[in-house]
Amino acid sequence: MSRYLSIYFTNLLADYLAIKKPELKDQVFVFTMSQKNRIMVTAASREAEKQGIFASMVLADAKAIVPDILAFDDKIDFNKKLLVRIAKWAIRYSPIVAIDLPDGIILDSSGCSHLLGGEEKYLETIIGKLKESGYNCRGAISDTIGTSWAIARLGRKSPIIESGQQYNALLNLPPMALRLEQSIIERLHKLGFDKIGKFIQLPASMLRRRFGNEMLLRLGQALGTEEETITPIIVKAPYEERLYCLEPIRTKPAIEIAIEKLLDALCLRLSNEGLGIRSAELRGYRLDGRVTETKIGTNQSTHNIKHLGKLFELKIDKIEPALGIELFILTATKTEPVLIHQEKLWSGKPGLADQNLAQLLDRLAGKIGPQAIRRYIPQAHYWPERSLRPAISLDEKTDIKWQKSNPRPMEMLHKPAAIQVTAPIPDYPPMNFRYKDELHQVRKADGPERIEQEWWMSKGEHRDYYILEDDKGRRYWVFRSGHYNEEGSAWFLHGFFA
Structure with a gap:
């Protein structure tokens, strides 16, 4: 038996604008569109509705009620585009989701609700996330799209209709619950048919x-x-595989x-498309x-099953099956083309292109965390803190060369540390300096190398x-900030040489 969930947004456009512009949350505003040489209200905020302003009202009438009302142009098909975005989000709860213009979406919830603990929990989770x-x-769930639509909008009792109970659920609802044309609804009311029953x-x-x-079609559908x-939205198929146990x-x-x-x-699909x-x-x-959720990452795109399996093995101990897992879903959340490097005929150093290096770094990242592994590449800046940046991957390259004319330390402090220095005369290197309560006697020195502040980015001394x-x-890398000062110059330790 099929089950359908209908979700009704009571004020879609107004809620969206309030999300994007929180300062408008409690303001009186409307969306408008030009129709037959008149500017009509297409949606109104809750504060506007409290003042008696509703959709289909002429903007001039709305301004007569609230002179300083805010009016926004309603973009063509904006309502539809917004519903499509919400429907794509809802695919995580059902593989079949359709938009229901002008103010709803419909999910085929057949076989889905038990994954969240039943229909009540399923409905509560989805509506809760949206709110x-x-x-x-x-929202409402029933055997038919028509009944779910009616209960979501006009129902006053339970939002979940038991299977086969559509008839009883519709009896006390008004005729508009059947999605009839306005002319038919008016005729029914004239005849005294104010309830479907x-x-x-x-x-x-x-x-x-x-x-x-x-009338018969809509009644039969309900x-x-x-x-x-329903016509489900088409989403580009993700690189995902499911295993039912x-x-x-x-x-x-x-x-x-x-x-x-x-x-x-999954790797067979990816390899056929040249992806990893x-x-x-x-x-x-x-x-x-x-x-339960388990994530892995790689330094280079790969579809090597053995290597990926080892990365997951490092995380298996963190998976808590409890009473048991009945469904596994593996998703490639990020894919890239696999770069196949040409092997050399004679022995050589493959460097960063070595697959063994990439796999070693992946295993280390799985054990100690990816944040503990960094590769840096140069940037076009003179100022030391800005002259390098973390590389996105092992494959990232840059045309900028490392600065070789003056050596740089292997380890640089994130923030230069203040030190106490004894220097004989201006522009002479220090005789000694104190760092972390330890006095260092200087035996050899080289410098100075002056580095000017990048004035187009920030102000400060050289x-x-x-x-x-x-x-x-x-060996240490130290600097004096600015020119020599007889009252005491500011000295800092910035790095350590190997």
């Missing part, structure tokens, strides 16, 4: 004669006697087998409704750098 984002909405049992021939085929389908998985060897099967299928994984996520859906070697053979 957290700033959208005021309501007053005409739902009338003969089909009588309803057709008085209200046309649309009850489930007429077929109704016949029995819940709880052991480490079983999880390893599941990962291997998923990698086999840069980051991947493994989700395990447990029997208790919780989801620096005069010296390379100093103390009596224990340790």
Whole structure:
């Protein structure tokens, strides 16, 4: 039996603008569009509705009520584009999602709700997430699209209709719950049919004669006697593989087998398209409704199953299967083309192109964390703190060369440390300096090297750098900030040589 979730946004455009511009949250504003030489209100904020301003009202009438009302032009199809974005977000809860113009979306929730602990929890989670984002909405679940649509908008009792109970759920709702044209609704009210229960049992021939085929079609769709389908939005297929388990998985060897099967299928797809994984996520859906997440990353794109499997092995101990995992989903969250480097006929040094190096760094990152591994490349700046930056990957290259005319330390402090220095005369290197309560006697020195402040980026004094070697053979990179000052110049330690 199919189940459908209909979500109704009570004030979509106004909520969206309030999210983008929080200062308008409690303001009186409307969206407008030109129709038949008149400017009409297409959506109104909640504060505007409290003042008696609603959609389909002429803007001039709205200004008569609130003279200083804010009016925004309603972009063509903006409502549709916004619903499509929300529908794409909702695909995480159902593979089949459609927009329902002008103010809703519909999810085919068949076989999906149990992953979140049942329909009540499923509905509560989705509506809760949307409300957290700033959208005021309501939802309902039933066997048919029509009944879900009606309950989401006009229902006052339970939003979840038990299977086969559409008839009883519709009885006390007004005719507009059947998605009829306005002219038919007005005719029904003139005849005293203010509730569906007053005409739902009338003969089909009588309803057709008085209200046309649309009445029977909409009534049948709501009850489930007429077929109704939705047109799901098409999203570019992600690089994702799913593995449904016949029995819940709880052991480490079983999880390893599941990962291997998923990698086999995913890497085959990627290799056929010349792509590799840069980051991947493994989700395990447990029997208790919780989801475990495990992520890996690589320095170079790869579809090497053995290597990727080892990276996941490092994380298996963190996976908590609890009562058991019934579904695994492996997603390549970031992919890039695989660079195949030409092997040399004679022995040589492959350098950063060495796949073994990339795989070693991946394993180290899996053990100690990716933040502990850095590769730096030069930047076009004179100021030392700005002359280098972290590389995005091992493959990233730059045309800028490292500065070789004057040596730079292997280790630079994130922020230069103040030191106490004894210097004989101006422009002479220090005789000694004190750093962290330790006195260093200088035996050799080289400098100064003057580096001017990059005035187009910031203001400040220049620096005069010296390379100093103390009596224990340790070498340091220190500088004096600005010109020599008889009252005491400011000296700093900036780096350590190997």
